[in-house]
Amino acid sequence: MILVSLLPLLLWVTLVVAQNPNIDRAGPKVNANHAVNNALQHPSSRPKQPPVTPPKLGVYTSQGCFGAVPDNITSLRSTHNSPSWCYQQCQQKGKNVMLLKSKWCHCADNYPAEVFALPDEKCHIGCREDPDVACGGIRTLSVYNIGRKLDVSFDPFTPEQRPAQEPLPGKITSQGCFSQLPSQFTLFSDTNMTPSVCHDKCKGRQFSAMLINGDKCYCARKYPTKQSLLPDERCNLPCPGKHLFVCGGPGAYSVFNLGRNLGVDHDPIIPSKSTGQVIEHQPKPLTTSKELVSRGCFKQLPRDAVRAPMRAYSSRYFLEDCAKRCQNNGKRVAMLQGRECHCANTYPPKTALVNDDLCKIPCQGSPDQMCGGISDMYTAYLTGLSQHVPYQIGPSKSYPRQIPFEEPAAGEMTSHGCYSLSSRQGVMTPKGRKSTNMAPACSRLCKLLRKPVALTQKYKCLCSDTYPMLSTRVADKWCDVACPGYPPEACGGHGTWSVINTGLNVSVADDEEEAKALELPKLP
Numbered sequence: 001m002i003l004v005s006l007l008p009l010l011l012w013v014t015l016v017v018a019q020n021p022n023i024d025r026a027g028p029k030v031n032a033n034h035a036v037n038n039a040l041q042h043p044s045s046r047p048k049q050p051p052v053t054p055p056k057l058g059v060y061t062s063q064g065c066f067g068a069v070p071d072n073i074t075s076l077r078s079t080h081n082s083p084s085w086c087y088q089q090c091q092q093k094g095k096n097v098m099l100l101k102s103k104w105c106h107c108a109d110n111y112p113a114e115v116f117a118l119p120d121e122k123c124h125i126g127c128r129e130d131p132d133v134a135c136g137g138i139r140t141l142s143v144y145n146i147g148r149k150l151d152v153s154f155d156p157f158t159p160e161q162r163p164a165q166e167p168l169p170g171k172i173t174s175q176g177c178f179s180q181l182p183s184q185f186t187l188f189s190d191t192n193m194t195p196s197v198c199h200d201k202c203k204g205r206q207f208s209a210m211l212i213n214g215d216k217c218y219c220a221r222k223y224p225t226k227q228s229l230l231p232d233e234r235c236n237l238p239c240p241g242k243h244l245f246v247c248g249g250p251g252a253y254s255v256f257n258l259g260r261n262l263g264v265d266h267d268p269i270i271p272s273k274s275t276g277q278v279i280e281h282q283p284k285p286l287t288t289s290k291e292l293v294s295r296g297c298f299k300q301l302p303r304d305a306v307r308a309p310m311r312a313y314s315s316r317y318f319l320e321d322c323a324k325r326c327q328n329n330g331k332r333v334a335m336l337q338g339r340e341c342h343c344a345n346t347y348p349p350k351t352a353l354v355n356d357d358l359c360k361i362p363c364q365g366s367p368d369q370m371c372g373g374i375s376d377m378y379t380a381y382l383t384g385l386s387q388h389v390p391y392q393i394g395p396s397k398s399y400p401r402q403i404p405f406e407e408p409a410a411g412e413m414t415s416h417g418c419y420s421l422s423s424r425q426g427v428m429t430p431k432g433r434k435s436t437n438m439a440p441a442c443s444r445l446c447k448l449l450r451k452p453v454a455l456t457q458k459y460k461c462l463c464s465d466t467y468p469m470l471s472t473r474v475a476d477k478w479c480d481v482a483c484p485g486y487p488p489e490a491c492g493g494h495g496t497w498s499v500i501n502t503g504l505n506v507s508v509a510d511d512e513e514e515a516k517a518l519e520l521p522k523l524p
Helices: 004-019 027-041 083-092 195-202 318-328 441-449 509-520
Strands: 060-068 075-076 097-101 104-108 140-145 173-178 184-188 209-213 217-220 254-256 294-298 333-338 340-344 366-370 378-382 414-419 455-459 459-465 485-489 496-503
Touching: 083 097, 083 104, 140 318, 140 441, 195 209, 195 217, 195 441, 294 366, 318 340, 318 366, 378 441, 441 455, 441 459, 441 496
Parallel strands: none
Antiparallel strands: 060 140, 075 104, 097 104, 097 140, 173 254, 184 217, 209 217, 209 254, 294 378, 333 340, 333 378, 414 496, 455 459, 455 496
C-alpha cells in the first residue's frame, strides 16, 4: 500500500529530472572531458626535446633544437602534427630532414646552418598529437634526421656586413666598413664580442660611435676618415660571441652609430708633421652638373652599392644632389635610375655594360644628362673622389632575395613565402608610394587596414584576410624582382607574389581552406 501511494510521487520526480537540463546528471562526463582538454593544453610534465642521437638508417633521430629553417623546405600543416606523422610525410617526399614547430611540419634536404643550433630547452611546446614531446618552441624548431641518409650536411652560412644606413635615434645603425680607426677612441676587449656587447661598453660614456674588430671594441666620438671607407665584403669576420654577426675583418672595422648623436662627423684629414703635406687628398667639390660625365649604362648595380635616400627638394637638380650625397659618404661612383640614387666604390662588372641607348631617362633639373632607363638600367657617374675606379670582379651581387619563410609571430612582420597567385579576397591598398614599395611598407599599410596578410609584386601592395592557396606556393627563387624601396629584397616576380604575415593574426587560413569551411553539406 505504501509503495502504491508513493508511485505518483516517484513518477513526478522522474519527469522533473528529465526536463531540467540544469540538474547535474552529466557532471562526471563533463568534468572528464574538461580534464582531457586540460591535459592536452597543460600536460603533467613539461614537453621534452629528445636528446641529440647519432642518425640510424630506417628510423628518425633527434638532431637538436634550431632557430631557423634551411633553404628549399617543403611545408605542411596539420592539427595531427607529431614526429611520427611528419616522418611519414617527409619520407614520401624523399627528404632527409624533418623540422617540427607546433602544427607545422617542414621537410628538407639539409639541416639548418650550425650557427642556429640552440639549447634543447628552447624547444618546449608540445606537439598537437603528442603533448609530452616537443614540437619546437617560440621561433624554434625540433629537427630530426629521418633515416634515409646518415651523412646529412648543414646549410652553409656566411655572415655579411650590414649595409650603411641613415642613423636613427635610439638605434644601433651600421655605417659601413673602414680600414682605419678615428684619432681618439677608448678600447675594450671581450672574448664574447658582438655589436650588442660593444654597445654596452660604449653607452653612457658620451660616445657617439663604436667600431669592432674581432674581440676588440672601440668607443669614439667620430667616425674614421671618409677616405678609409672599404667595400662591405672586406668586413667578413664572424663575431666571437655570436657567429650570426660580423665584427670587422683583416685590417677592417665594422662601424656603427649608437643612436645618441645622428650628425656624427668623420675624422678630419691629418697633415704630415714633417712636410706639412696632406696625407689624403680632399675630394674636389662638385659645382655644376656639367662636370658630371656619364661613365656608361649598366644593366645592374655593383655589389657594394648602397641606396641613398633623397629628399623632396632634390628634384630640382637630382643628378648633382645624388653625386654630392655619394661624395659626402666617401663613395666614388653614383648610379642613377630615374628617381633612384645609389652610391658605390666600383663600377658593375664589365659584362653588365650595355648600349647607351638603353639609358634614355633625362635627369630632373639636368635634361641633357641621362639618369638610367626602364627595366632597371643604371647610368654611372664619378663623384669627384677619384678618377680611377675599378670594375667589379667576381660574381654579380646575388639580389634581389626573397625573405625566407618564418613562422608567424604576434606583432611582427614575417615572410610566408613566394606564391604564383594572389589572394582571391585581396584588396589593393589605396595609398602608399609605388617608388618606396617594400615588405615593411606594405605590411604597415595592411596593418592599418586591419588585414593580417600583405602581398607585394614590385610596385603593387595587396592586403588580404587569407593567404593564397597553399597549392600555389613556389620556390623562393621565382620571387626575383627587386623591391623599389629596397632592391636587395624581392617584391614578387613575373607572375609571383611575396606573401607576408603582418603580425595581426598568426593563425591565418589559406584560400582553399576557407573555401572548404564555407562549403555547405548537400541535401539528400
